[in-house]
Amino acid sequence: MKNRSRVFCCCLLTLGMMLAVGAVRADEDIPTYKVAVTPGFQLAGQVFGRFETPAYALEPALDNLLISVDIKRAAKAVVSSYARFRDAKTGRWTRYEQFETEFHYAGVQPVSGYQLLFVILDLGKGRSVVERFTAQGRTLGEEAMEAILKQPLPFTPARAWPQPPIVSRAEWKARPPKGEYKYHTPQKIVVHHTWKPTASQYTGAATIRGIQNYHMDDPNTGWADIGYHFLIGPDGVIYAGRPEKAVGAHCPPNVNMVGVNVIGDYDPGQDQVTPAIDKSLVEVLSWLCSTYKIDPRTQIYGHRNFSSKSCPGDGVYDKLPAYREEILKNIGEKK
Numbered sequence: 501m502k503n504r505s506r507v508f509c510c511c512l513l514t515l516g517m518m519l520a521v522g523a524v525r526a527d528e529d530i531p532t533y534k535v536a537v538t539p540g541f542q543l544a545g546q547v548f549g550r551f552e553t554p555a556y557a558l559e560p561a562l563d564n565l566l567i568s569v570d571i572k573r574a575a576k577a578v579v580s581s582y583a584r585f586r587d588a589k590t591g592r593w594t595r596y597e598q599f600e601t602e603f604h605y606a607g608v609q610p611v612s613g614y615q616l617l618f619v620i621l622d623l624g625k626g627r628s629v630v631e632r633f634t635a636q637g638r639t640l641g642e643e644a645m646e647a648i649l650k651q652p653l654p655f656t657p658a659r660a661w662p663q664p665p666i667v668s669r670a671e672w673k674a675r676p677p678k679g680e681y682k683y684h685t686p687q688k689i690v691v692h693h694t695w696k697p698t699a700s701q702y703t704g705a706a707t708i709r710g711i712q713n714y715h716m717d718d719p720n721t722g723w724a725d726i727g728y729h730f731l732i733g734p735d736g737v738i739y740a741g742r743p744e745k746a747v748g749a750h751c752p753p754n755v756n757m758v759g760v761n762v763i764g765d766y767d768p769g770q771d772q773v774t775p776a777i778d779k780s781l782v783e784v785l786s787w788l789c790s791t792y793k794i795d796p797r798t799q800i801y802g803h804r805n806f807s808s809k810s811c812p813g814d815g816v817y818d819k820l821p822a823y824r825e826e827i828l829k830n831i832g833e834k835k
């Protein structure tokens with residue numbers, strides 16, 4: 501645990517110096533493939549433009565890839581983004597698939613390349629720019645990917661659990677997402693800690709805005725919005741991130757996974773999990789499990805179950821069995 505944190509710590513220090521923005525970096529996976537590309541595509545004073553990137557090779561091949569694009573659209577412009585992938589085994593390319601601002605590739609079959617296409621239609625003949633795209637991926641392996649993508653066994657709660665009070669995006673002054681979300685069915689809940697900021701660095705809504713800015717603006721991420729669906733402060737305050745029905749960016753491959761982040765560092769010897777956190781986590785997870793028929797016994801995970809990281813720290817991770825039990829008690833099971 502310690503070593504992992506230390507390695508990560510060095511990366512963070514370097515990054516922190518590069519960014520000079522202080523402790524706003526939340527704890528996301530370290531991808532083995534990571535690029536931030538400024539393609540230089542722009543349409544100005546014209547009605548139509550079609551821009552294709554070169555084909556990018558993925559070596560080694562990846563079974564998950566998150567592509568995020570930043571596009572500055574002219575007032576009347578309609579911009580369509582497309583991605584296609586090369587099957588690592590057959591070498592064959594998929595068809596171009598349209599997406600809005602994030603493309604989440606996840607498959608048991610790895611892909612050895614990808615290519616992007618942007619089509620801009622602008623009757624107003626303004627100026628639109630494909631400013632940047634980022635891509636991040638880390639192979640999980642056939643067995644892990646198969647388990648993740650498998651449909652969980654059906655579960656029926658005995659009763660609905662009410663939604664706990666949640667600070668809305670408007671209340672914490674969230675920026676709007678860069679575009680339309682991609683939607684999924686919540687099937688798994690993945691619990692994280694931020695690692696940084698720590699509990700003592702938490703300053704309420706400003707901390708959530710800091711995490712969102714980092715996730716949306718930094719070339720290491722560049723996502724469409726804050727990556728998590730819910731964040732919980734050390735004071736137990738719950739904040740809304742992405743809608744839980746939108747695919748997030750917190751634990752590859754992200755699809756069908758709801759990310760709940762506890763702010764603080766719960767690695768050994770660091771922050772303490774407060775009773776307020778216990779209460780809010782159980783409340784929000786009970787509500788999610790009852791609403792989406794998620795079996796708390798088998799479908800609540802710590803980030804470390806899918807990653808080599810220590811997230812959500814032993815402090816939170818060791819409590820997951822107790823949380824699962826309490827949640828099951830709250831919502832019951834209809835046999």
Ligand SMILES: [Zn+2]
Nearest residue numbers: 692693803811
């Ligand atoms: Zn995590």
